[in-house]
Amino acid sequence: MAKLHIKFENGDPDRVIEFNPADAPFHHDGRPGSILDILLGNKIHLEHACGGNCACTTCHVVVKEGMSKLSEAEESEEDMLDKAPGLTPTSRLGCQAVVTEPDAEITIVVPRFTINLASENRDET
Amino acid sequence: MVDRIVDHNDDTRSIFLRMRERMPLRSLPGQFISILIPLGDETRRRAYSIASMDSGVIEICFNQVPNGRGVGWLFERAPGDAVEFMGPFGNFTLDAPPQVETIFVAEGTAIAPILPMLHRAREASHAPIFLLYAASDRAHILYGIELEALAARDANFRFETMIAGGNILARLRDEVEYRWIAADTNRARQFYVCGVGKGVIAIRDMLRTSGYERRAVHYEQW
Numbered sequence: 001m002a003k004l005h006i007k008f009e010n011g012d013p014d015r016v017i018e019f020n021p022a023d024a025p026f027h028h029d030g031r032p033g034s035i036l037d038i039l040l041g042n043k044i045h046l047e048h049a050c051g052g053n054c055a056c057t058t059c060h061v062v063v064k065e066g067m068s069k070l071s072e073a074e075e076s077e078e079d080m081l082d083k084a085p086g087l088t089p090t091s092r093l094g095c096q097a098v099v100t101e102p103d104a105e106i107t108i109v110v111p112r113f114t115i116n117l118a119s120e121n122r123d124e125t
Numbered sequence: 126m127v128d129r130i131v132d133h134n135d136d137t138r139s140i141f142l143r144m145r146e147r148m149p150l151r152s153l154p155g156q157f158i159s160i161l162i163p164l165g166d167e168t169r170r171r172a173y174s175i176a177s178m179d180s181g182v183i184e185i186c187f188n189q190v191p192n193g194r195g196v197g198w199l200f201e202r203a204p205g206d207a208v209e210f211m212g213p214f215g216n217f218t219l220d221a222p223p224q225v226e227t228i229f230v231a232e233g234t235a236i237a238p239i240l241p242m243l244h245r246a247r248e249a250s251h252a253p254i255f256l257l258y259a260a261s262d263r264a265h266i267l268y269g270i271e272l273e274a275l276a277a278r279d280a281n282f283r284f285e286t287m288i289a290g291g292n293i294l295a296r297l298r299d300e301v302e303y304r305w306i307a308a309d310t311n312r313a314r315q316f317y318v319c320g321v322g323k324g325v326i327a328i329r330d331m332l333r334t335s336g337y338e339r340r341a342v343h344y345e346q347w
Contacts, residue, residue: 028169029169029170048170049157049159049170049172049211049212049214049215050157050159050170050172050214050215051159051169051170051171051172053172053346053347054346055157055172055215055217055345055346055347056157056172056214056215056216057216058214075329076326076346079339079344080216082340083216
């Protein structure tokens with residue numbers, strides 16, 4: 001089983017998900033087996049304003065451990081990350097980073113600005 | 126809530142959303158809103174580009190797609206219906222008038238994010254601005270009157286439309302290659318490309334490998 005540790009910069013409690021990557025997809029948004037797919041499938045919210053289609057940066061996460069266990073970023077993801085606030089060398093888009101190994105152990109941080117961006121932009125007509 | 130509806134043709138529609146309470150809403154030309162669409166017992170988010178925003182009224186433009194449940198829900202909305210959304214979001218934007226020749230390439234409803242960019246681009250720019258816009262048939266060339274009015278007002282802006290039948294992005298790719306790669310060695314232009322499917326990526330790759338700077342080629346793939 002693979003293991004995904006999730007830390008939230010806004011102080012929400014840490015979460016851990018154990019899963020079998022071969023069971024993907026777990027939800028319907030983001031690439032099958034992506035961090036977004038895994039989180040949503042386990043009822044953990046990660047913003048994804050564009051629907052998980054690599055058209056925004058609201059699912060930006062920072063990988064703290066296990067970067068090599070994720071699929072390599074494609075040019076479209078790199079282009080999008082270029083414009084992400086708070087970019088780090090281990091930034092990824094949750095909708096594009098797919099867990100590739102069955103026994104992967106990965107730790108990610110959901111940055112504060114990712115959470116704030118979503119909540120500050122929420123409107124209702 | 127839905128303020129009004131405009132049908133462009135048999136399968137393409139604009140919905141104008143008016144805020145129930147006047148709230149400050151800032152967007153950059155090219156951004157989208159994320160509409161929360163109730164489907165069964167869950168809510169899905171779908172991104173729709175802002176085609177225009179005037180006095181707090183946001184226009185989105187979309188067309189019917191096979192098995193498109195989200196867009197099907199939107200087609201069922203009527204004036205007065207509530208629509209919940211988040212945003213604006215997105216990085217496919219033009220936030221300042223361009224300083225260099227700028228080429229916009231779009232197909233069908235993907236003209237939506239380009240339209241506000243064109244308005245922004247011609248506000249204070251003296252750089253040439255060109256739009257190459259293709260659709261499957263004449264009825265699916267949208268905002269023709271608005272584009273003609275823009276071109277009539279601004280000598281720096283020109284546009285051409287192309288009826289491309291089935292494989293629209295492949296035709297656009299050929300045109301882009303002919304006009305801005307094969308025709309000269311100028312690689313100082315910038316591009317904004319929007320459309321549906323991998324054809325957008327093919328145009329991006331062709332431009333970048335032919336000598337245009339990576340950051341001069343902006344794109345959004347739907």
